[in-house]
Amino acid sequence: xxxxxxxxxxxxxxxxxxxxxxxxxxxxxxxxxxxxxxxxxxxxxxxxxxxxxxxxxxxxxxxxxxxxxxxxxxxxxxxxxxxxxxxxxxxxxxxxxxxxxxxxxxxxxxxxxxxxxxxxxxxxxxxxxxxxxxxxxxxxxxxxxxxxxxxxxxxxxxxxxxxxxxxxxxxxxxxxxxxxxxxxxxxxxxxxxxxxxxxxxxxxxxxxxxxxxxxxxxxxxxxxxxxxxxxxxxxxxxxxxxxxxxxxxxxxxxxxxxxxxxxxxxxxxxxxxxxxxxxxxxxxxxxxxxxxxxxxxxxxxx
Amino acid sequence: xxxxxxxxxxxxxxxxxxxxxxxxxxxxxxxxxxxxxxxxxxxxxxxxxxxxxxxxxxxxxxxxxxxxxxxxxxxxxxxxxxxxxxxxxxxxxxxxxxxxxxxxxxxxxxxxxxxxxxxxxxxxxxxxxxxxxxxxxxxxxxxxxxxxxxxxxxxxxxxxxxxxxxxxxxxxxxxxxxxxxxxxxxxxxxxxxxxxxxxxxxxxxxxxxxxxxxxxxxxxxxxxxxxxxxxxxxxxxxxxxxxxxxxxxxxxxxxxxxxxxxxxxxxxxxxxxxxxxxxxxxxxxxxxxxxxxxxxxxxxxx
Numbered sequence: 001x002x003x004x005x006x007x008x009x010x011x012x013x014x015x016x017x018x019x020x021x022x023x024x025x026x027x028x029x030x031x032x033x034x035x036x037x038x039x040x041x042x043x044x045x046x047x048x049x050x051x052x053x054x055x056x057x058x059x060x061x062x063x064x065x066x067x068x069x070x071x072x073x074x075x076x077x078x079x080x081x082x083x084x085x086x087x088x089x090x091x092x093x094x095x096x097x098x099x100x101x102x103x104x105x106x107x108x109x110x111x112x113x114x115x116x117x118x119x120x121x122x123x124x125x126x127x128x129x130x131x132x133x134x135x136x137x138x139x140x141x142x143x144x145x146x147x148x149x150x151x152x153x154x155x156x157x158x159x160x161x162x163x164x165x166x167x168x169x170x171x172x173x174x175x176x177x178x179x180x181x182x183x184x185x186x187x188x189x190x191x192x193x194x195x196x197x198x199x200x201x202x203x204x205x206x207x208x209x210x211x212x213x214x215x216x217x218x219x220x221x222x223x224x225x226x227x228x229x230x231x232x233x234x235x236x237x238x239x240x241x242x243x244x245x246x247x248x249x250x251x252x253x254x255x256x257x258x259x260x261x262x263x264x265x266x267x268x269x270x271x272x273x274x275x276x277x278x279x280x281x282x283x284x285x286x287x288x289x290x291x292x293x294x295x296x297x298x299x300x301x302x
Numbered sequence: 303x304x305x306x307x308x309x310x311x312x313x314x315x316x317x318x319x320x321x322x323x324x325x326x327x328x329x330x331x332x333x334x335x336x337x338x339x340x341x342x343x344x345x346x347x348x349x350x351x352x353x354x355x356x357x358x359x360x361x362x363x364x365x366x367x368x369x370x371x372x373x374x375x376x377x378x379x380x381x382x383x384x385x386x387x388x389x390x391x392x393x394x395x396x397x398x399x400x401x402x403x404x405x406x407x408x409x410x411x412x413x414x415x416x417x418x419x420x421x422x423x424x425x426x427x428x429x430x431x432x433x434x435x436x437x438x439x440x441x442x443x444x445x446x447x448x449x450x451x452x453x454x455x456x457x458x459x460x461x462x463x464x465x466x467x468x469x470x471x472x473x474x475x476x477x478x479x480x481x482x483x484x485x486x487x488x489x490x491x492x493x494x495x496x497x498x499x500x501x502x503x504x505x506x507x508x509x510x511x512x513x514x515x516x517x518x519x520x521x522x523x524x525x526x527x528x529x530x531x532x533x534x535x536x537x538x539x540x541x542x543x544x545x546x547x548x549x550x551x552x553x554x555x556x557x558x559x560x561x562x563x564x565x566x567x568x569x570x571x572x573x574x575x576x577x578x579x580x581x582x583x584x585x586x587x588x589x590x591x592x593x594x595x596x597x598x599x600x601x602x603x604x
Contacts, residue, residue, distance in 0.1 A: 016320045016325050016327075016332070018318045018320065021332070023318050023334075025318075025334065027336060027358055027359070028335070028336050028357065028358040028359035028360060029333070029334065029335055029336065029359075029360070029543070029544075030318070030323070030333075030334040030336075031331070031332075031333060031334075032325075032327065032331065032332040032333075032334060033330070033331055034329060034330050034331065034332075055330065056329055056330040057329070057330035057331075058330060058331070074513075077595065211376075211541070211543040211548075212543070237541065239513070239539065239541070239548065239549040239595065240548075241331070241513040241514070241547035241548065241549055242331075245543035245544075245548045246513075246541065246542075246543065246547045246548015246549050247541040247543055247548050273596065278596055279595075279596060279597050280595040280596060280597060281595075281596065282593075282595070282596050282599075284593035284594075285593050285594070285595055285596070287590070287593070288589070288590035288591075288593035289590075291584075291586035291587050291589070291590035292586075292587070293379065293541065293581075293582040293583075293584070293587055294575065294580055294581060294582060294583070294584050294587070295581050295582060297584075
């Protein structure tokens with residue numbers, strides 16, 4: 001084993017040129033991804049700044065307002081865990097609503113299921129979809145799938161106007177609670193989501209990081225418990241090395257639906273993960289992800 | 303919820319002044335911790351540069367060659383998981399050997415167990431111990447414990463000369479495989495560790511990050527399997543937000559000893575964690591930590 005496995009960081013520190021890195025941080029901690037060559041895409045859309053970069057070792061990377069959304073190397077962890085945890089728990093999903101998810105990774109995972117009849121995806125910013133189609137083909141590969149109905153529209157307005165009890169699964173795959181995603185972190189939004197779910201229906205939500213943005217994590221958990229009932233809200237954790245601090249949460253909720261551990265079919269999930277050669281998700285990880293470190297439990301259980 | 307929960311990173315990027323941050327990175331990804339005020343401690347020991355900083359929001363921080371060793375805010379995750387996983391698995395640990403661990407956090411966790419009779423700790427660099435005693439009192443609180451025998455010495459030499467079958471538990475709590483820790487990542491070192499373990503004895507090892515330094519992670523796993531036998535080596539993962547990428551591994555091995563899931567006492571671990579008001583470790587997390595994402599399984603199972 002040689003020193004080249006992990007350069008002493010004195011090296012990085014003295015040579016660190018911020019202009020060569022995308023820096024995603026707050027006032028105490030930052031993640032930086034080294035970018036290679038010229039920026040591939042930049043657009044100031046009506047909502048946000050959408051950019052695509054090439055990186056050293058992590059493939060192409062999508063950022064919104066310079067926050068890392070995904071890299072080719074790592075995106076499967078997030079997309080598999082937000083899609084397969086509910087899909088392996090609910091026994092018969094036919095109608096899915098996806099809010100956000102403009103890069104396409106979540107729908108790529110959903111269309112693996114022949115039982116799904118329709119996926120309605122509502123993304124507010126067509127620039128994200130366009131950037132992903134052009135530069136992230138392995139992530140955006142399902143945009144032409146016949147089951148997909150892609151709407152460029154405001155997800156908050158969409159769920160407000162959606163018919164009652166129309167979906168078996170709703171996935172809220174939002175960016176962070178700044179800019180256009182801020183309204184996706186409110187009680188009135190989740191009341192609409194609840195209403196448009198069928199009884200027995202399930203939801204997964206990108207629910208921020210207990211270590212990086214604890215306030216948003218706690219507030220969203222409280223909001224979900226108010227809407228779904230506290231015994232129907234289950235937080236789970238995923239290792240996402242490309243997000244600041246690497247510890248990210250998703251939250252599974254249901255409308256009087258199945259419990260994500262007690263009612264999930266271990267053998268079916270094992271077979272599915274193997275068949276599809278998944279990157280991160282497997283049946284053991286499904287169960288393990290809900291086992292939270294004690295300090296995270298305390299954050300959400302008061 | 304307001305934007306202040308997560309400042310858009312454009313802010314950090316344009317204002318990022320590398321001299322105000324400790325940057326722990328490689329050529330593709332870096333973690334930065336914002337430092338507050340003047341450096342509290344710096345010493346170029348015969349082995350490495352040892353420093354202590356204050357930080358914004360993460361308490362005091364120990365670095366070696368500018369690699370983050372621990373912060374007060376987060377150190378318990380690592381120290382609990384390296385100590386309690388073996389201690390809650392082996393039924394009767396009396397003699398413990400700890401290599402490295404100069405900050406003292408690992409021995410603070412070990413002295414919670416009345417059944418332990420002796421802890422021998424071998425740290426090569428007394429500057430680490432001194433810095434921790436002076437600036438990290440909550441981490442170094444067990445250095446005066448009557449069961450502790452602290453030796454400032456070379457751990458590699460120590461295990462080479464140690465008597466056969468003298469320990470029930472050996473913990474290798476090293477820094478990364480550069481500088482003085484490099485020899486802790488070799489087969490001959492682990493052959494000595496194996497020899498000085500009692501039959502039924504167990505080992506935990508700081509085994510690097512599958513996401514940040516995959517080569518070191520894979521090579522160390524292979525080395526451990528050669529020495530302990532492949533069915534006696536069990537990798538587990540911990541969320542460590544203060545290490546680059548946040549995804550870190552520890553590895554449990556045994557000399558024909560107990561299996562860390564099949565032979566661990568769930569109820570006893572639950573009671574212990576509650577009694578000691580642990581920060582991260584609980585019985586569910588103990589089991590869950592061994593459930594690896596598929597891509598991590600593939601890295602070590604070939």
